[in-house]
Amino acid sequence: MVARMPHSCPRKRRTGRPRSVETDRAILDAARAALVDLGWGRFTMGDVAARAGVAKTTLYRRWAHKNELVVDAVAVLFDELELPDRGSLQADIEGVVLQFGRLLERPETKAALMAVVAESTTDAALRERIRTAIVDRQMRLVVLGRERAQERGELPPDPPDHDGARAAAETVGLIFDVIAGTVVHRTLVSAEPVDTVWARRLATILLEGLAGLD
Amino acid sequence: MVARMPHSCPRKRRTGRPRSVETDRAILDAARAALVDLGWGRFTMGDVAARAGVAKTTLYRRWAHKNELVVDAVAVLFDELELPDRGSLQADIEGVVLQFGRLLERPETKAALMAVVAESTTDAALRERIRTAIVDRQMRLVVLGRERAQERGELPPDPPDHDGARAAAETVGLIFDVIAGTVVHRTLVSAEPVDTVWARRLATILLEGLAGLD
Amino acid sequence: MVARMPHSCPRKRRTGRPRSVETDRAILDAARAALVDLGWGRFTMGDVAARAGVAKTTLYRRWAHKNELVVDAVAVLFDELELPDRGSLQADIEGVVLQFGRLLERPETKAALMAVVAESTTDAALRERIRTAIVDRQMRLVVLGRERAQERGELPPDPPDHDGARAAAETVGLIFDVIAGTVVHRTLVSAEPVDTVWARRLATILLEGLAGLD
Amino acid sequence: MVARMPHSCPRKRRTGRPRSVETDRAILDAARAALVDLGWGRFTMGDVAARAGVAKTTLYRRWAHKNELVVDAVAVLFDELELPDRGSLQADIEGVVLQFGRLLERPETKAALMAVVAESTTDAALRERIRTAIVDRQMRLVVLGRERAQERGELPPDPPDHDGARAAAETVGLIFDVIAGTVVHRTLVSAEPVDTVWARRLATILLEGLAGLD
DNA sequence: TCGTAACCGAGACGGTACGTCTCGTCTTGGA
DNA sequence: TCCAAGACGAGACGTACCGTCTCGGTTACGA
Numbered sequence: 001m002v003a004r005m006p007h008s009c010p011r012k013r014r015t016g017r018p019r020s021v022e023t024d025r026a027i028l029d030a031a032r033a034a035l036v037d038l039g040w041g042r043f044t045m046g047d048v049a050a051r052a053g054v055a056k057t058t059l060y061r062r063w064a065h066k067n068e069l070v071v072d073a074v075a076v077l078f079d080e081l082e083l084p085d086r087g088s089l090q091a092d093i094e095g096v097v098l099q100f101g102r103l104l105e106r107p108e109t110k111a112a113l114m115a116v117v118a119e120s121t122t123d124a125a126l127r128e129r130i131r132t133a134i135v136d137r138q139m140r141l142v143v144l145g146r147e148r149a150q151e152r153g154e155l156p157p158d159p160p161d162h163d164g165a166r167a168a169a170e171t172v173g174l175i176f177d178v179i180a181g182t183v184v185h186r187t188l189v190s191a192e193p194v195d196t197v198w199a200r201r202l203a204t205i206l207l208e209g210l211a212g213l214d
Numbered sequence: 215m216v217a218r219m220p221h222s223c224p225r226k227r228r229t230g231r232p233r234s235v236e237t238d239r240a241i242l243d244a245a246r247a248a249l250v251d252l253g254w255g256r257f258t259m260g261d262v263a264a265r266a267g268v269a270k271t272t273l274y275r276r277w278a279h280k281n282e283l284v285v286d287a288v289a290v291l292f293d294e295l296e297l298p299d300r301g302s303l304q305a306d307i308e309g310v311v312l313q314f315g316r317l318l319e320r321p322e323t324k325a326a327l328m329a330v331v332a333e334s335t336t337d338a339a340l341r342e343r344i345r346t347a348i349v350d351r352q353m354r355l356v357v358l359g360r361e362r363a364q365e366r367g368e369l370p371p372d373p374p375d376h377d378g379a380r381a382a383a384e385t386v387g388l389i390f391d392v393i394a395g396t397v398v399h400r401t402l403v404s405a406e407p408v409d410t411v412w413a414r415r416l417a418t419i420l421l422e423g424l425a426g427l428d
Numbered sequence: 429m430v431a432r433m434p435h436s437c438p439r440k441r442r443t444g445r446p447r448s449v450e451t452d453r454a455i456l457d458a459a460r461a462a463l464v465d466l467g468w469g470r471f472t473m474g475d476v477a478a479r480a481g482v483a484k485t486t487l488y489r490r491w492a493h494k495n496e497l498v499v500d501a502v503a504v505l506f507d508e509l510e511l512p513d514r515g516s517l518q519a520d521i522e523g524v525v526l527q528f529g530r531l532l533e534r535p536e537t538k539a540a541l542m543a544v545v546a547e548s549t550t551d552a553a554l555r556e557r558i559r560t561a562i563v564d565r566q567m568r569l570v571v572l573g574r575e576r577a578q579e580r581g582e583l584p585p586d587p588p589d590h591d592g593a594r595a596a597a598e599t600v601g602l603i604f605d606v607i608a609g610t611v612v613h614r615t616l617v618s619a620e621p622v623d624t625v626w627a628r629r630l631a632t633i634l635l636e637g638l639a640g641l642d
Numbered sequence: 643m644v645a646r647m648p649h650s651c652p653r654k655r656r657t658g659r660p661r662s663v664e665t666d667r668a669i670l671d672a673a674r675a676a677l678v679d680l681g682w683g684r685f686t687m688g689d690v691a692a693r694a695g696v697a698k699t700t701l702y703r704r705w706a707h708k709n710e711l712v713v714d715a716v717a718v719l720f721d722e723l724e725l726p727d728r729g730s731l732q733a734d735i736e737g738v739v740l741q742f743g744r745l746l747e748r749p750e751t752k753a754a755l756m757a758v759v760a761e762s763t764t765d766a767a768l769r770e771r772i773r774t775a776i777v778d779r780q781m782r783l784v785v786l787g788r789e790r791a792q793e794r795g796e797l798p799p800d801p802p803d804h805d806g807a808r809a810a811a812e813t814v815g816l817i818f819d820v821i822a823g824t825v826v827h828r829t830l831v832s833a834e835p836v837d838t839v840w841a842r843r844l845a846t847i848l849l850e851g852l853a854g855l856d
Numbered sequence: 857t858c859g860t861a862a863c864c865g866a867g868a869c870g871g872t873a874c875g876t877c878t879c880g881t882c883t884t885g886g887a
Numbered sequence: 888t889c890c891a892a893g894a895c896g897a898g899a900c901g902t903a904c905c906g907t908c909t910c911g912g913t914t915a916c917g918a
Binding site for chain 3: 877878879880881882
Binding site: 115206 | 254326334335392396403
C-alpha cells in the first residue's frame with residue numbers, strides 16, 4: 001500500500017503516474033455534496049465515487065476510511081475562518097462566535113462534525129486528524145483574538161515563565177471550550193440559530209467572566 | 215406495525231400477551247453494556263439481542279432504529295442527575311458542571327451521545343426523543359440551581375410579565391448551552407477531564423459573566 | 429398437548445369447550461383461498477388465520493405444520509371425484525383423465541400439490557397423509573373403472589390366488605401412475621390443458637397398451 | 643442490478659473484474675451437496691454460501707432466487723442423459739425410462755425437482771428456465787429414440803406437410819408426458835423404485851398403445 | 857523511445873449488519 | 888377447555904456498504 005494521504009510526502013515517489021489533483025478536488029466536492037443531500041447516516045463511499053465520476057478504489061487510495069475523507073472534506077470549510085480586527089475584544093469575540101455559528105449551520109458541517117467526533121472517541125488517529133484539520137483552525141481565531149486584546153492592552157500579557165505559560169494555555173483552552181462548545185450545543189442540541197443578539201450576550205458573559213477570573 | 219415504543223399507550227391494547235417488562239430492562243442493560251464494550255461504531259442490534267438473551271425481533275418490536283434504543287438506554291443514566299444544595303450559586307454551578315462531566319466521562323455516554331446527536335441533525339423524531347429523554351433531564355438541574363439562587367437572593371426574581379418570562383427562558387437556555395456545551399467540548403473534543411479546579415474556573419466565569427449581563 | 433388432527437379421536441375428551449366445526453370449515457376455506465391468491469410460496473399460516481378470523485393458535489391446535497393443513501384443505505376437493513358409468517372402458521378412462529385434469533387445473537391444487545409432494549420426499553408422515561387424503565381418493569376411480577370393465581367382460585377377472593392378486597395390484601399401480609403422472613406432467617410441466625381430444629388419445633394408448641401387456 | 647445469470651451475455655461487459663468460473667462451480671457443487679444433506683425444505687442460501695466458501699452476496703449476484711440456483715445446480719445432472727442404441731424401439735424406450743428413473747432417484751433431484759416445479763406454477767420465468775435447463779434435456783432422448791425407430795422402419799416417417807409436423811410434435815409431447823410423468827409419479831408419489839421389470843412393462847404399454855393410436 | 861511504476865474505471869469479492877418475515881410456541885384475559 | 892390477540896425465540900431472507908481485489912487500460916517520468 002502507498003501513502004494514504006493526499007500529497008502527504010512531497011519528496012517521496014517520483015516515478016509512475018502522479019495522482020490527479022482535479023480528482024482530489026472532485027472527490028472532496030462530491031463528499032460535501034453527499035453530506036448535504038444525505039447526511040452522515042446515509043453517506044456512502046460508493047455514492048461519493050459515483051458523484052465524483054471516479055472509482056471507489058481511487059477514494060481508498062487516498063483515504064483509509066470514510067470518516068477521514070469526511071474530515072478532510074469538511075476541513076477546507078474551516079480554512080475560510082478569519083477574524084477581521086473589529087477594534088475591541090468584545091467585538092472580536094462576537095466575531096468568533098458568529099464565524100463558528102455560520103460554519104456549524106451549514107448542512108455539511110452540521111451533519112458530519114458530531115459524527116466524526118463521536119467516532120473519534122474510539123479512534124485516536126481520527127481524533128488527531130480532527131484536531132489538526134479542524135480544531136486547530138478554530139483555536140487559531142481564539143488565540144489571535146487574545147493576542148490582539150493583549151496588544152490593545154485589554155488583556156495583560158502572558159507571563160514569561162513556564163508556569164505562567166501553562167496557565168495561559170489552560171485559559172485559552174477553557175475559553176475555546178466555552179465558545180466552541182456553546183455554539184455547537186446551541187446549533188446541534190438546542191437547534192436554534194446563532195444570531196448577533198445571542199452572540200453579543202455570549203461574548204458579554206465571556207468578557208465579564210474572564211475579567212473576574214482572577 | 216404496532217406501537218414501537220415501550221409501553222407508550224397505557225390504555226390502548228388490552229388483549230394479547232403483554233410485553234415483558236423484564237425484557238425491556240434486559241435489553242436496555244445489554245445495550246449499555248454493548249456501548250461500553252464496543253462503542254457506537256461496532257454496536258449491533260444482533261449483539262444487544264444476544265446479550266439480552268432475546269430475539270432481534272423483540273428489539274425491533276420496541277425500537278424502530280438503533281439510535282432510538284441507544285437514546286433510551288443512555289437516558290436512564292441521566293435520571294440519576296441530582297443537585298444537592300451546596301449553599302451558594304457558585305457551589306451549585308460547580309456541582310452541575312461536575313455532574314455533567316461525570317456523566318459524559320462514562321464510556322457508554324461518551325460513545326453514544328454525540329453519535330445520536332449527529333443523527334438527530336437529519337431526523338426530527340430522534341431530536342425530539344433526545345430532548346425529552348436527555349436534554350430536559352439536564353436542563354432541570356440548571357433551572358433548579360437558578361431557582362435556589364433566586365430564593366437565596368443571589369439572583370433577581372423572574373419578572374411576572376410575558377416578555378420578562380421569555381427573556382428569563384432565553385437566559386436559562388444560554389446558561390444551559392454554555393454549561394452543557396462547554397463540558398461536552400472539554401470531554402469529547404479536547405479529551406480532557408472535568409475536575410474540580412476546572413469546574414471552579416468555569417463556574418466563576420459564568421457567575422461573573424451573568425452578573426455583567428444586566 | 430392434545431390430539432393434533434381434526435376430530436381424530438371421537439371418544440377421547442369430553443370436558444372443556446368443544447372445538448367449533450365452523451372454525452374447521454372456515455380455516456380450510458381460508459387456506460384454499462390463500463392458495464388461490466398467493467400460491468404455495470407466499471402462503472402463510474398467519475395469513476390463513478387472518479382470513480379465517482381466527483388466531484394462529486387455533487390453527488396449530490389442529491395441524492402441526494402448514495403442509496398438513498394444505499393437504500387437508502386440498503383433499504376435500506378430491507372428495508368430489510366420481511366416475512359415472514359411461515358404458516365402456518375407453519370412455520371410463522377418458523372420464524378419469526378428464527376428472528384428474530379438471531382438478532389439477534384449479535389454481536389451489538396446481539399451486540399446492542407438487543409442493544407438498546416435494547416436502548413429502550423428506551417427511552414420511554406427510555407422505556402417508558397425502559396418500560390417504562389424496563392419492564387413495566384418486567386411485568379409487570382407477571380401481572372402480574377396472575372393476576366395471578371386469579363386470580362388462582372387457583377385462584379378465586382377477587385370479588383368486590395370492591400371486592395373481594399381487595400382480596393385479598401392481599398393474600393397477602402402474603395404470604394409476606400412468607394416468608395420474610401423465611396428467612400431472614401435462615398440467616404442471618408442459619403447462620398445457622387436458623381437453624377431450626388429448627384425453628381420448630391417452631385413453632387409447634392405455635387401452636391398447638394394456639391389451640398387449642399379456 | 644446487473645445480469646443475474648452466470649455468463650449470460652458473452653459479448654456484453656468487458657470492463658471490471660470478471661466473475662470467477664471456479665466460484666460458479668463451487669456454488670453449484672455446494673448447492674447439490676446441500677440438497678443431498680438437507681433436502682429442499684432446509685436448503686439455505688447462507689448454507690450454500692458457507693459450503694462454497696463464498697459470501698451470500700456472490701450467490702445473489704448470479705441468481706435472484708434460490709429456486710433458480712437449484713434449477714441450474716440440478717440441470718447439470720440432466721446433461722449426463724444419453725441413450726445408447728439398444729437395437730429396437732422397445733429396448734430404447736426401456737432405456738429412456740431407466741435413465742429418467744435413475745436420475746429421479748438421486749436424492750438431490752428427488753428433493754428439488756418437484757419443489758421448483760411447484761414454484762413454477764406461479765412464476766413464468768422459472769417455468770421457462772426449467773424448460774430449457776431440464777425438460778428439453780429430457781425431451782431430447784424421446785426425440786432421439788423416435789428418430790432411431792423411424793430409421794429402423796419401426797415407426798413411419800413424419801409426414802412432410804405442416805399439419806403432419808404438428809401432429810408429430812403433439813405425439814412426441816404426449817409420449818414425453820407419459821414417460822416422464824409416469825416415472826415421476828412412480829418415484830415421488832408411489833415412492834417405489836424404477837427397476838427393469840417395471841420399465842419393461844411401461845415400455846410395452848407405450849409401444850402397443852402407440853401402435854393402436856391410429 | 858521505451859519501460860516501468862503508479863495511476864484509473866469498473867466491478868467482483870468476502871464479510872457483516874441491517875431490518876423484515878415466517879415459523880411454531882407461549883402467555884394473557886375473556887367466553 | 889377453548890378462543891383471539893399478540894409477544895416471543897429462532898433463524899432465513901434479500902439488501903446495503905464496507906474495504907479489498909483483480910481486471911484491462913492509461914499516463915507521466917526517467918533511462
